Amino acid sequence: MSPCPATLLVIAKAPIAGFAKTRLTPPLTPRDAARVAAAALLDTLDSVLRSDVTHRVVAFTGDLAAAECSDELARELAKFEVMPQRGASFGARLANAHADAARFGAPVLQIGMDTPQIGPEVLTSAAEQLAAGDACLLGPAEDGGWWALGLPTPQPARVLVDVPMSTDRTGELTRKALRQCGCRVRSLPKFSDVDTFADAVRVAAESGGRFAETFHELRDRGLVLR
Template sequence: MSAHFSLLVIAKAPAAGFAKTRLCPPATPEQAAEIAASALLDTLEAVLNTPGAKPVVAMTGELGAAARSAEISRALRGATVIAQRGWDFGAKLANAHADTAAVHAGLPVLQIGMDTPQVSPESLAAAVEPMLHGGRDSVLGPAEDGGWWALGLTDPNHAQVLAGVPMSREDTGELTLRALAGVGLRPKTLTTLSDVDTMLDAQRVAALRPGSRFARAVGAVTWQEVTR
């Protein structure tokens, strides 16, 4: 198998009032949008520096209304940008895999979101390694909330099972594993990561990457605001 692979990022334009609203309060809508924009920028930086990766970003929302829109637009020049399409999030994920396969035919796909800005080029390379050189047909990275942060497939057509998996639930990870097993896949389990749902999540993730854009954006919301 080629050492190249598609690295798919599912992203939402970080506009105030629409991005990371679960961080409000204590964050203001503008602070939440800044945190989301920083998470996306840190994620894109890692993706663009991952060896062998062909970046694809499946985007939704109006980027012109987003926080740090100019900086995000510049970062996106290094990726192929496609539009999300589908009636719900599961269908959007399935379609994003199919559209990525159309862009980079024959390559395995590793899909992540923009909620784990602690990823690095090294961790992403390690995540896809079992498919590139380990003979595995898939990988799945569990998230601490019961979902998952990464899904890799040697055959992106298998992502169609995601259209039938309820998303954003405590059992989404388990249901995804069952769906993949139903089409004969045995995913290798990756390292469990915390994604960013609450302000406390954001602070824990920021502590893993001190000095990052994300850490600076989270630091703009003080601990006193978080605990009020």
């Protein structure tokens, strides 16, 4: 069978100490928080690579050379179409990433690097659902945000510029903004993303891969205090 005619877009930042996953400190040190972020990104890239889609894109920001696991990340990112993030705000960077990824002529399913527990089966299913219809897809997160946004065309992504990000109403407000511009919105399964230390504990307990391995290693070394 041919792969699903869709683009999987990952929004990612370099896992640099003091730059990535700062809400995990304390109890983690800035460098260990960055190690956790690198593991989450590597798991995410692996899931995207194993998903049955036609195009795989990463919108990246930060100095990869200064990142934890920089060599391994560079090898994995070489398997993707990598483009820089553009825009002054996070909402603007998301909107611009959708516009850039749409150049392949396929609908775009965008995810972040904060849900390492999501495997290729979930991503492929969401991409197939997106490609089969004309509705937008929104994957709600446990904290009130969202972990995935699927758009048949990039134009609706402009609403993200005016949606407050990283709040417990981001998902609700994103859905409302999409509907106000005439989009139909369908929901994907709900997942927990890793923003806080409590999130990391929960996701590590329910997943495998590098993220859980790294987090459990920190725990065994006594660096995870609670």
